[in-house]
Amino acid sequence: MTKPAKSLDEQTLLINEIFYSVQGESTYAGLPCVFVRLRGCHLRCAYCDTEYAFHEGEKQSLQAIIDEVESVSATNPSPPGGGGPRSGSEGDVGVVMAAGDEDQSEPNSAPTALTPSLSRGERGLNQTQSSCDLVEITGGEPLLQRNVHPLMTALCDAGKTVLIETSGACDISVCDPRVIRIMDLKTPGSGEAHRNDWNNIAHLNERDEVKFVLTSRGDYEWMVKQLEEHRLHERVNAVLVSAVHKVEPGKEIAGCLGLSITELAGWLLQDRLPVRLQTQLHKLIWDPSARGV
Numbered sequence: 626m627t628k629p630a631k632s633l634d635e636q637t638l639l640i641n642e643i644f645y646s647v648q649g650e651s652t653y654a655g656l657p658c659v660f661v662r663l664r665g666c667h668l669r670c671a672y673c674d675t676e677y678a679f680h681e682g683e684k685q686s687l688q689a690i691i692d693e694v695e696s697v698s699a700t701n702p703s704p705p706g707g708g709g710p711r712s713g714s715e716g717d718v719g720v721v722m723a724a725g726d727e728d729q730s731e732p733n734s735a736p737t738a739l740t741p742s743l744s745r746g747e748r749g750l751n752q753t754q755s756s757c758d759l760v761e762i763t764g765g766e767p768l769l770q771r772n773v774h775p776l777m778t779a780l781c782d783a784g785k786t787v788l789i790e791t792s793g794a795c796d797i798s799v800c801d802p803r804v805i806r807i808m809d810l811k812t813p814g815s816g817e818a819h820r821n822d823w824n825n826i827a828h829l830n831e832r833d834e835v836k837f838v839l840t841s842r843g844d845y846e847w848m849v850k851q852l853e854e855h856r857l858h859e860r861v862n863a864v865l866v867s868a869v870h871k872v873e874p875g876k877e878i879a880g881c882l883g884l885s886i887t888e889l890a891g892w893l894l895q896d897r898l899p900v901r902l903q904t905q906l907h908k909l910i911w912d913p914s915a916r917g918v
């Protein structure tokens with residue numbers, strides 16, 4: 626006799642953080658997005674910026690996660706404050722909130738230069754949507770926990786556009802077909818290239834995206850070889866390329882000096898590669914070490 630399927634209340638995941646922010650990467654960059662960061666990763670990339678997700682995080686039921694995904698954007702329409710502006714910036718995000726202006730729902734408050742005159746519903750193009758319809762599942766490595774699959778299916782069923790950010794070291798073929806997979810191919814400079822699951826290439830489709838994070842010219846040449854060999858740009862929506870932030874000699878992380886984005890841009894222009902150069906937008910907006918943004 627087969628066991629009855631477990632309910633969303635009975636199934637759990639180890640969650641590091643859930644937050645609402647501006648999507649900083651991929652072709653969805655710039656859009657409002659809810660992030661669900663899962664705990665744990667079996668890789669140790671030289672440049673990892675989310676080591677805090679390796680061991681920090683609590684168990685949550687899938688239903689509690691879905692409820693939080695619904696509530697973080699609905700109850701927090703203002704930009705995330707946790708990180709504060711990027712240090713050294715003026716914090717000039719264009720909209721200034723005066724003290725006491727936090728509650729924009731008050732119907733009789735007279736609009737001033739500092740208070741938007743339209744309500745959130747009036748501003749939104751989708752006026753029936755009170756929460757955000759773009760959700761990214763990230764980590765860590767989110768595919769390490771098998772209950773990520775019923776979570777993604779439930780989010781798709783609820784009408785969300787679901788992105789998953791994965792290292793490329795786990796099988797992506799088992800994801801709900803509605804999920805858009807943003808898959809890293811780990812370069813030699815990451816120290817984890819031997820973990821790439823090359824069977825994943827055959828499962829990529831025209832909605833997915835492939836990402837290369839480059840640490841050096843050697844990584845760049847390795848990427849060109851993979852593009853040629855696997856015709857990646859013909860398989861997916863976009864091939865994304867970014868440079869690990871360059872540091873001064875002596876400040877290397879695990880021997881990784883990083884790569885100048887200016888230098889990388891020059892190579893891409895020279896070689897006319899069919900790839901999309903990326904920065905991490907959220908690290909330009911907020912402090913690069915801030916969490917929850």
Ligand SMILES: Nc1nc2[nH]cc(C(=O)O)c2c(=O)[nH]1
Nearest residue numbers: 646647648649650763907918
């Ligand atoms: N704003 C924002 N955008 C992101 N895109 C991918 C992220 C990740 O950590 O996987 C990320 C993140 O941590 N924050």
Ligand code: SF4
Nearest residue numbers: 666668670673765792
């Ligand atoms: S796969 Fe991602 S989370 Fe894991 S070590 Fe590499 S960069 Fe960090």
Ligand SMILES: [Mg+2]
Nearest residue numbers: 674675763905
């Ligand atoms: Mg990140």
